[in-house]
Amino acid sequence: MNDPDAPPSPEIEARKAWMSLLAKAPEARLEALWSAAGLAPEHAWLRPPEAGAVMLRGRAGAVGAPFNLGEMTATRCALRLACGTVGHAMVQGRGKEKARIAALCDALMRTEAAPTVRAAILDPLAQEAEARAAARAARAAATRVEFFTMVRGENA
Amino acid sequence: MYVAVKGGERAIDNAHAWLAEARRGDVSVPELSVPQIREQMTLAVNRVMAEGSLHDPDLAALAIKQARGDLIEAIFLIRAYRTTLPRFGASEPLDTGAMAVSRRVSATFKDAPGGQVLGPTFDYTHRLIDFSLAAEAQANPQAETAEAPPPPRTPHIAEFLDAEGLLQPEREDAGAGAPPDLTRQPLAFPATRALRLQALARADEGFTLSLAYSTQRGYGRNHPFVGELRVGVVAVEAEIPELGFAVEIGDIELTECETVNQFAGSKTEPPQFTRGYGLTLGHCERKAISMALVDRAMRWQELGEDFAGAPAQDEEFVLSHCDNIQATGFLEHIKLPHYVDFQAELELIRTLRREAAAGPDPVKEAAE
Numbered sequence: 240m241n242d243p244d245a246p247p248s249p250e251i252e253a254r255k256a257w258m259s260l261l262a263k264a265p266e267a268r269l270e271a272l273w274s275a276a277g278l279a280p281e282h283a284w285l286r287p288p289e290a291g292a293v294m295l296r297g298r299a300g301a302v303g304a305p306f307n308l309g310e311m312t313a314t315r316c317a318l319r320l321a322c323g324t325v326g327h328a329m330v331q332g333r334g335k336e337k338a339r340i341a342a343l344c345d346a347l348m349r350t351e352a353a354p355t356v357r358a359a360i361l362d363p364l365a366q367e368a369e370a371r372a373a374a375r376a377a378r379a380a381a382t383r384v385e386f387f388t389m390v391r392g393e394n395a
Numbered sequence: 396m397y398v399a400v401k402g403g404e405r406a407i408d409n410a411h412a413w414l415a416e417a418r419r420g421d422v423s424v425p426e427l428s429v430p431q432i433r434e435q436m437t438l439a440v441n442r443v444m445a446e447g448s449l450h451d452p453d454l455a456a457l458a459i460k461q462a463r464g465d466l467i468e469a470i471f472l473i474r475a476y477r478t479t480l481p482r483f484g485a486s487e488p489l490d491t492g493a494m495a496v497s498r499r500v501s502a503t504f505k506d507a508p509g510g511q512v513l514g515p516t517f518d519y520t521h522r523l524i525d526f527s528l529a530a531e532a533q534a535n536p537q538a539e540t541a542e543a544p545p546p547p548r549t550p551h552i553a554e555f556l557d558a559e560g561l562l563q564p565e566r567e568d569a570g571a572g573a574p575p576d577l578t579r580q581p582l583a584f585p586a587t588r589a590l591r592l593q594a595l596a597r598a599d600e601g602f603t604l605s606l607a608y609s610t611q612r613g614y615g616r617n618h619p620f621v622g623e624l625r626v627g628v629v630a631v632e633a634e635i636p637e638l639g640f641a642v643e644i645g646d647i648e649l650t651e652c653e654t655v656n657q658f659a660g661s662k663t664e665p666p667q668f669t670r671g672y673g674l675t676l677g678h679c680e681r682k683a684i685s686m687a688l689v690d691r692a693m694r695w696q697e698l699g700e701d702f703a704g705a706p707a708q709d710e711e712f713v714l715s716h717c718d719n720i721q722a723t724g725f726l727e728h729i730k731l732p733h734y735v736d737f738q739a740e741l742e743l744i745r746t747l748r749r750e751a752a753a754g755p756d757p758v759k760e761a762a763e
Binding site for chain 1: 444445448449450451453454464477480481482483484485486487488489491492495496498499505506510511512513514515516538539540541542543544545546551562565566567568571574575576577578588589591592593595597628630633635637638640641644645646647650653669672674676707
């Protein structure tokens, strides 16, 4: 367990980044990358995949007091590899297989298999997420209004 | 008196079998898939998520299919489903300043920092039926693009007014604890603003729209400007209890509206603009704007305004009637069998009529 008041270590920051990438990944894409990677580590469930909800909070006026906005579906699980490394997942949606793969990747990222997982799964997911964000930003930018003022009555 | 209470089972089964056939419609027309609804009926899906109070586009699309497109019925299905889900916890408050915006407009500042971004909008369309959409197998439409790196943050318009002191500030109430949750505790009055915002976020769009419209027409007037309306994707961050740190567990689309309204001031404070706030799951901008107007109307007490008796100012009226599932449950139940209740009424009216026909009762009259 980590002390919540301690400054986040680089290890924790890195783990947060890959857990987040896995949690947000499209389920079909994660499954495809996982099976292409050919990884099938033995594991035991500490908590089998379970679908549930997370209450989303907003803030009054965007910056004020929090309020409950509504929930989103999420699936969580925890498992242990044969070597003893534990993996956790809390992922968006109701995909139990997505949660299982995410927890396996989380565990493997702290074993010798880390470079394989990064190259075969995390790097493609990161590139695709970046491409989706860039595509949205490019479409938004094309709808940005460029005001110009017509100057009237001046004989410049 | 004997009232038959059995015997409907076969009729009910057969009614549901016909419902399934009617749902499918003409079988010579291809069946709708859930991904088709999710991708092509997006705004219906968003409304079902917002009022069903559960973000899950696949589930909302499935509910719409099951409900034959009756959105309130679909919302009912989502509300029922969400009660079966264990609650893993609450997210960190969503940071809408870090939203990846696809749409962001301000009606108050032409040159708003961050720009006016129209996004995929019906605004400025001519509202003429487009018969070309009736043709099948069209070329896939392609949006225009422009080179622009995604901005890390899009500042809220309110920040600029706030910095000048022109706008009533929003502050986090230190030590207030977890916000109230109407899915766990029944509504109680007077309600806090946090509770009102939760109720409005899942309120019926039509009801909220009508109330908001009533404030514009003078019933609790507070003259709003849309300071800002933004639609885009925000990361959801939640703590993983076993690990003791928070992780971004998903990305969701949100619509946010901030209104700038007429002034409040006092003997000690110079006048300031006031604000209303709307936030919904998904792209629901009519709902988000309506929510902001009704939120502002219900703040009359806090802002030292008079209660004008307007429906939108009356939080008990608004919060008790804004939920379309509660409303439709109570409304639609009256079409279900009430044979016993009605028999009682029937007996009563027959007795009253018999008594009236018999003329005044001499004994009773004497007693009076």
